[in-house]
Amino acid sequence: MIQEKRVLDEFFELVQIPCSTLNERVVADLLTKRLEDLGFTVEEDNAGEKLGGNTGNLVATRKGTVPEAPMIMLTAHMDCVEPCANIKPQLKDGLITSDGTTVLGGDDKAGVVAILEALRVVKEENLPHGDIQVVFTIAEEGGVNGSKNMDSSLLKAKLGFTFDTSGAPGRIVHKAPGQNKVRAVITGKAAHAGNAPEKGINAIVAAGHMLTKLPQGRLDEETTCNIGTISGGRATNIVADEATILLETRSRNKAKLDKLTADVVAIFEAGATETNTTVDVKVLPAYDPFDLAVDSETIKLASKAAEELGFPVNVVESGGGSDASFFNAYGVPTAVLGVGMTNVHTKDECLLEEDLYNSARLATQIIIEAAKQ
Known part of the structure; x- marks a missing residue:
């Protein structure tokens, strides 16, 4: 289903584009074009204007082929902590790192790439799916200000999945602090x-x-x-x-x-x-904190998708914040999913190659499972 070389190549491509908080324009324009090529209608809100940045949050929507399926939302953030200029990604023995002079940028390009690959697989294989929204946010780093200032009226999904935490695919955060x-x-x-x-x-x-x-x-x-x-x-x-x-x-x-x-x-x-x-x-x-019941539809769907792929399911509470805090506040029950990022916000940041591919597999399977609802 997924094409591993394509996933790796796109990850390397995206992390090498500087994308500091409130300076996400280049990456946002690239992602807008790719989403449109995949059949999505893309809207950009005015969060960047409110925050003094050069880009808004991207909210992309595509109609499904299974009308009775719930609309799902897949999210990741575009920005990266410093130093994120001149990133030189390396792959050695199944481990992806920077050259040690910068962060890697897997936080959160690993999430972005997983979502894009899943959307390509759905299109290429003509997989049945419900309506899909994709949200790529700005200014997640430093206080989740992009989602805090987003135009929440654009969100129509019933279930949300934010690809933006540590741990292998199959780790599912259902509760996080305010x-x-x-x-x-x-x-x-x-x-x-x-x-x-x-x-x-x-x-x-x-x-x-x-x-x-x-x-x-x-x-x-x-x-x-x-x-x-x-x-x-x-x-x-x-x-x-x-x-x-x-x-x-x-x-x-x-x-x-x-x-x-x-x-x-x-x-x-x-x-x-x-x-x-x-x-x-x-x-x-x-x-504010969010707390999704472990038997909520969001958690059950993510767990089912991981189980179908043979991934160990680990539903946990977290100590970190993410865009999911605001998505939940806006009425979209959203879990945070592990994409394998490790040692984030440091020059020792790394990512298992296998986790990069498995995150794309999980995003794809979530779309498949949602169509069965």
């Missing part, structure tokens, strides 16, 4: 550090006091908190009058996420009183 970012700007009082330090109030020291009170790391099996960045001060001879802390809270339980975030805000506010500083705390919601 996330809030919290930014605290602490203001003290500047003074000359040599002549009159006692006249100052050091905001960095105050921030350190607050940091000792904040939760950090894994708090329970579904809840985490991470202090991400700290900045402040202007020079060594000035008592620092400002410091900024940026952190995130996550939980697969919305009530826990809300409580943890409220607790963090309270710690900053109490810390300001204790250190005679002021603090401006802003909570920036990123996305």
